Amino acid sequence: MRVSLNVNYMYPRDMTENPRWLNDTEEHSWRAYIEGTLSFLEKLDRELRAEHGISNNEYEVLVRLSEAPERTLRMAELAASTSQSRSRLSHTISRMEKNGIVIRKSCGEDGRGVFATLTEAGWALIVRASKTHLRGVRQYFVDVIQPEDLKTIGEAFSKIRQGLGGDAHSFNRCPATIPGREEN
Amino acid sequence: MRVSLNVNYMYPRDMTENPRWLNDTEEHSWRAYIEGTLSFLEKLDRELRAEHGISNNEYEVLVRLSEAPERTLRMAELAASTSQSRSRLSHTISRMEKNGIVIRKSCGEDGRGVFATLTEAGWALIVRASKTHLRGVRQYFVDVIQPEDLKTIGEAFSKIRQGLGGDAHSFNRCPATIPGREEN
């Protein structure tokens, strides 16, 4: 991800001329939100990359596969659930295949189809990586916020998400079946 | 930006085995936040790109330059204030220079230094683009949230930002001196 965003300085006289400009309170909140969010997301990304050598994008692919029956998904389905183009996924899977993380299999029923399957190495990787991810989400986000504020945030962003239509974009999902279970 | 992130499915049995796993409420809030945020940021990015042909990164560069005295900044300063490497900024400015948006000037006092200056076309561009940006921030974020919730969000993310150290990462800043003023 590379996200690179910006914030907002606000001066009274602007307000007079553009009534839609943000007022001081709005500006302060917007700025805290956007700066905090970007620092946070970058932090998660850096940790994942430093500790496991994978990007957020690859992490997400791993999560989806790890949750799927047989740890296998059709390319199209994987692309959709990770919110990326088929082209991009194709390149990503090629790289991961080269690294022994996944393998491709042809799909019998549909001659056009291709399956991506997690290898054992891939499973081991997501088991490790999900711990890093969960730790980050807790340490920098969940554990920092008061429970009632967290609830408020959840409700507010549900509305935001709705207002944007159902582009269920996703980030840093944790595996549903916690991979760590099999380790201990 | 390209940010590509992921969310978190949570099941009770995971909780028993990993006490640090998110509980239902935490998981719901986290998921709403991360999905909402990513959809939102992508939306802003797409609008800026569609309406003005610039990325968030370029938008940020424009904002900083438009706010600076003489609409001019040293490369190093510009890189720091837009949270990017000097290398990346160098590439970005080269592209923008090719498009007539900025020009480089050598810095007399320090023989090593280089100034980047906004051209008239660049100024006209930021005047237009900042309106798109502000509209998006209002329409999808500020106007969607109750004022008291917005305040809560501001405070929560201030804490998050602090917890991450001062990496003042920034996104979609609006120009301080609203460029639109000179148009009417």
Place this chain on the structure above:
DNA sequence: CCTTAGTGGTTGAAAGTTAAATCAATTGAT
């Protein structure tokens, strides 16, 4: 069957980003 349109996926080139190497100018110590 045969044609046509649509789906699933890959490919290659262009554009953008990152990381390391390079280079020139400045600073600071001797």
Place this chain on the structure above:
DNA sequence: ATCAATTGATTTAACTTTCAACCACTAAGG
């Protein structure tokens, strides 16, 4: 002065993402 270390910026190459073109296969209609 001189030399080493540092700073400011660019360059190069590797890597990732995007975009458009493409190919193989399926589905639907005559």
